[in-house]
Structures are given as structure tokens and as C-alpha cells.
Amino acid sequence: MSVTDDILKKVGEKKLHFSLLDPEDQTPQEAGKLSKLAEDIGSSAIMVGGSTLSSSKQVDETVKAVKENSNLPVILFPSGAKFLSKYADAIFFMSCLNSRNLGFVIREHVQGSPFIKHVGIEPISMGYLIVEPGMTAGKMGQVDLVKRDDLQTAVGYALSTQYFGMKFFYLEAGSGAPEPVKNEMIAAVKKNINIPLIVGGGIRSAKTAHEKALAGADIIVTGTTFEKDKNVEKTLREIIKAIEE
Numbered sequence: 001m002s003v004t005d006d007i008l009k010k011v012g013e014k015k016l017h018f019s020l021l022d023p024e025d026q027t028p029q030e031a032g033k034l035s036k037l038a039e040d041i042g043s044s045a046i047m048v049g050g051s052t053l054s055s056s057k058q059v060d061e062t063v064k065a066v067k068e069n070s071n072l073p074v075i076l077f078p079s080g081a082k083f084l085s086k087y088a089d090a091i092f093f094m095s096c097l098n099s100r101n102l103g104f105v106i107r108e109h110v111q112g113s114p115f116i117k118h119v120g121i122e123p124i125s126m127g128y129l130i131v132e133p134g135m136t137a138g139k140m141g142q143v144d145l146v147k148r149d150d151l152q153t154a155v156g157y158a159l160s161t162q163y164f165g166m167k168f169f170y171l172e173a174g175s176g177a178p179e180p181v182k183n184e185m186i187a188a189v190k191k192n193i194n195i196p197l198i199v200g201g202g203i204r205s206a207k208t209a210h211e212k213a214l215a216g217a218d219i220i221v222t223g224t225t226f227e228k229d230k231n232v233e234k235t236l237r238e239i240i241k242a243i244e245e
């Protein structure tokens, strides 16, 4: 089964958790250990990517270590065509919809898609929208941030994503955001689309994860907690339990 079909099937049954690893933040060995932990406690995929990568070698080494240590699908979460890895199972073929830089909307994709075809990683099309505060992704992506209360604009982007035929829509507050995307925005988007809604950025506790899932997120992504929480096993277990409830 393709990674896309596997996710769509699981999303039809329950809310999911994805774990994000930025190759800049730990050694490949540590990434391998974390991915094993993620699998053991019920996360459904490992996303690999970051906004400030310097080489594809970093991505290759992290992806390889993850593959060696867990059976979870590895999905690239790319910031550009230079940072792809042939060792991944799939790639979020994502357009950063509110970037002012056409590179992040489509041109990097034009550069990277022949590689994706050549090595046979599975593209998973996704509309990606960065909401205030946006953090590093907002800055590096040269984004016109959507305001936290601007539900109408978020819904317009979400519907456009669906009408373009993309498979997933991702509402992003930015890694390490002090506040995640508001529940009201998640609910408004969810009410209007029928493709799975991914929410990430600033989700660090079971309570917050529960609220976001209840508001309508189908998949919750955590990066900072996964990589930096001192009690990562306990915190992630609680987060995944709260999402599934």
C-alpha cells in the first residue's frame, strides 16, 4: 500500500500523530533512537526536514538512521529541492501557499520533481499555510503570514488546496511557536474541507493536542517536544493518548 493510502485509511479510523525530526537538531544516531521510541508509543510517521539545512547529506544520514531503527514511513518535509533524500519513503510535495517567493510555491518543485521521479519516492501533494507567528519557517519562507483571527483567509486557502486536487492541508504556526493555531481557525477550516487537516507548530502538551484534535485536526505534528522534551517518552505518550481520545 502507498504511504498516502495508508495514511488516508488510518485517518478514516482515528486521529494521528506525526513526529518531526530536523536533521540540524540531533545526530543521526539520536534520530534513530527517537524514531524507535516514536514507533513504540504509537506515532504514525516520521517527518524529516527543517528550514535551515545546509546539505542533503544531513538529510540522507538522518533518514537512513530512522529507517534502520523503525518501520514507520519516513516522509520528507522539504524546504527546497537541494535537501531531498532517496532513502525516504515519501515526500510532502508541498506548496507554501502564502509565500511571496515563487520558489516555495512552485519553482523549487520544478527543480526537484525529476529527482523524485528518478529515485521513486512517493509524492504526497499538500497545501501548506503559515499562520502567525510563523517563526523561522515564516521568515525563511518569505511568507505573508495569515493573521491568527483571519478565519476567512485560512478557509479560502484550504478550499483552494482542495480544489487544486491536493491530498492534505497543513495549518502551521511555526516550529517552537509560543501559541499554536487557534481552535477557531482549525474548526472553520475543518468545516469547509473534506481532505485531511494537519496542524503543527507550538503543540507541546496533551491538553493542547487534545484541544486541536477536538477542534478538527486529523493529524497533529510535534517537533520541538519530540526532539527536546526531557521526558519525551512520557510527554509524547500523553499527547498521542490525548489525540486519540
Ligand code: 1GP
Residues within 6 Å of the ligand: 020, 172, 173, 174, 175, 176, 177, 199, 200, 201, 202, 203, 221, 222, 223, 224, 225
Ligand atoms: C513545524 O509544525 C511543526 O513544522 C512542529 O512544530 O516544533 O513547535 O512542534 P513544533
